[in-house]
Amino acid sequence: MVQVVLPELDRGTLTDSDGRYHLEGLPLDSVLVEFRFIGFEPVSRRVRIAQGENELHAVLSETTYGLREAVVSAESQADVMLTRSTRSVAVLDTRELEDMRGQTLGGMLAELPGVTSLTTGPSISKPVIRGLHSQRIVVVNAGVQQEGQQWGGEHAPEIDPFSAGRIEVIRGAAGVEYGVGAIGGVVRIEPEELPFGGPISGSVSINAFSNNRHGALSAAVGRGQGANWAWRLQGSARKAGDSRTPDHVIGNSGFQETDVAGTLGWHRGQSGFRLHASHFGTTLGLFTGAHIGNFDDLMRAIERGQPAVDFDFTFDIDAPKQEIRHDLVSLSAHTGLPSGDWLEVQTGFQSNRRAEFDAHRRFGDPDEDPAFSLDLRSWSADARVRQRPRGNITGNVGATVTTQGNKNGESGFLIPNFRSTTVSGFIHEMWVTDKLTLDTGLRYDYRWQRAFPKENLSSGPFVPRTTTYSDVSAVLGVIWRPLPHWSIASNVGRAWRPPGINELYNFGVHHGTAQFETGNPDLREERSLNVDATVRHVSERLTLELSAYRNAMDGFIFLFPENEPRVTIRGTFPAFRYVQRDVVLRGLDGFVDAKLIGRLRGHASTSIVRGSETDTNLDLIDMPADRIRAGLEWAFRDRPWLDGAAIHADVESVARQDHFPEGVDFAPPPDGYTLVHIGSSGTWTRGSVPITFSLDINNVFDVAYRDYLSRFRYFIDDPGRNVSVRVHIPFGPGNNSKRTHETH
């Protein structure tokens, strides 16, 4: 069942179980043939097809760096997409990432169907997958589960978007593979492959954005050393000033970021290891106009509908602000076993330090002394055996252990100190034939947790509270290919997560929303049963993917308003408490990309989600509004010096969110909006250097709008028109990246 793919012709087939394959009607030309199978290094051969029978033999060897999941790296081929996963998976490959470089990670992901973003101003953006975010999403960076501070909507993932060579989003529960928290979905960020055996190569990217005078620079360099070693270094830096709405400067919304990463790899025969280290550092300004004292202040700000002060543009970042540092060191190793299976072990250490600075401080300088700081350290180890294919069956078995501790700094605290240890064991098997794939798995996770909240949450001495949580995750999935160009995938997945520390022990006012939030120490596990079905079609003229899902959650944890407001010396605050209810999320997402006439292509994508409580049918708050995006792309004829040049225009239309609980929010959902984006891109080859460039104008007509999931929507519009320029210059051989047209 090796995949045989002819990427240039958009054709492919699978071998039978003896490894034989057959393709007819090939052009009498030079053809690139790729052979792929999970767990094996793909092999590419270029052959000249002659009249009559042609034979091409290939022997695949085990991958140098372990096995990938049931996904292989090149995505342009029909077979790969059609049989990608029993789950609904979306991928941003290197080329698509290039077109979005410089955006926040959340902003990049929001271009995928089913994914939206929860923003706190221009600098903070969190991915929302099918209506779920934060502790209901797992983020995997370079193979290691990201352990950051995800306590609030204003805590964005601590990852350098430039470091990604490929991003994959799994929509829906994936508890078996990713453990606790993979209820809403998974974001996997994969660095570029190490250049084993290659000479020195690399690239430089430069991005500039007009709206906030944001400049970003990224550079990467790597090479193979001898037969067995390879390394890569990558660094990026960015600086942005205040963003602008069509009418106002969003005061203190600038940010800056400096990131470095390095990877060293060794392989020989069936063994190898990879050592990866990265540092992420950012300072984010928070819009000063959203810093309010009490509920009365909030109501006056909402009524005014615009900032009380006219801010001037600046690059300076003052308090309120966040300073975040995230360091990761991971080591993974794999080796072949005498049985023909592979053993993989991986360990990762992460340190996440977050300091948040309040607008004013009595005991010190607001810009120097944080209102609170948190230091989260996590260590994880993971061992798995990837089975060699036996007949039609392949899979993996493994165990992981993660331990973490979180400590507060000297002043203030958002969440109490805690430490936790999670142990898990799983088995995941696939049965693969050319028409049908079945996939099933089980996982068990156990978490021990000790936190040190104040005795009655609000006051008293710190007391230890120890809790344990455990449950089973499971998956059953199928891919069926009734016709060569069509596949139907369906998946039932069960996942769970323990309540978050903030949900258990929070106590205090949330600045910006003037909500008084109280934790609930009695919360138990939150469970999800997700069913989804995906139809995929890939042919020369048309690519289509449409998914429908239903995610039933037992004990969904969310903030619910209390009857009595909380009266304090600072004024009155509406009171909210974490509760657990049964809820159901349902939705549709998908995209279509079609060749219209000649060089004109059209594409469209949509995301629709509904969430409500099962018993009362009350709508859930903060569900993304319905959205559709449609556009046209005109590809120019390739020239010797210009490749893949294209212009495109897109319309993005977001409806008003009409499904929300009455009497919970402080302002009605904002009106729907329609934005127009245009852009052009291409690769200009100068000498032997292919320079990729793009010019985009987002929100061409400078429309003033507020998204329902913008946390600043009470105070100010979202940013207006933004002109961006991107240039990507590779160097070294092997970077002759011909931009083949791809669907997405």
Added chain:
Amino acid sequence: MKHIDTLKFVLPLLFIALLAGCDSTDPDPEGVGEEELITRLVVTMTANGQSVSYEANDPDGDGTGLQIDPMTLQSGTIYTGSIAVFDDVNGEDVGAEIAEEDDEHQFFFVPGGGAAARLSVVATDQDENGLPVGLTFQLTVADGGSGTASLQVILSHFDDAPKDGVNRSDETDIDVTFPVTIQ
């Protein structure tokens, strides 16, 4: 065997990482979780040589149990008032800090209830720009016999919004309403 070599390499690193991961997170008894609070507001009213203090007291900051003393005022009297503010959790005199940064603060006094029209308050102190602060003030209770009213005391902090002496800011540090009985 190649994989034995690899394991030899990996195991010590796993061990080191394990040590690094097992860090204690017990809170320090001192210094952790120190928050800036305002727990007590004291309004002192003086007339005819007699002083009475009224407190709004929230001993654990934002916790439960805000106690507000009712005020009893005499009809047809002019009071001299002053305000003191404390953080009893951390033992701080917040009033002194407000006095130091008086150009960034202002107290507003909002009468309410049935006899609201009979109460009027004027700040008697000024910051360096000549704008009122309200740490000291004069309260006039107009004639008219007994009645009930309320007095809302608001402390606005001016960080970005300029202080103009008239308008409140969106950053309220104190907002307390005292019930008032006029005798």
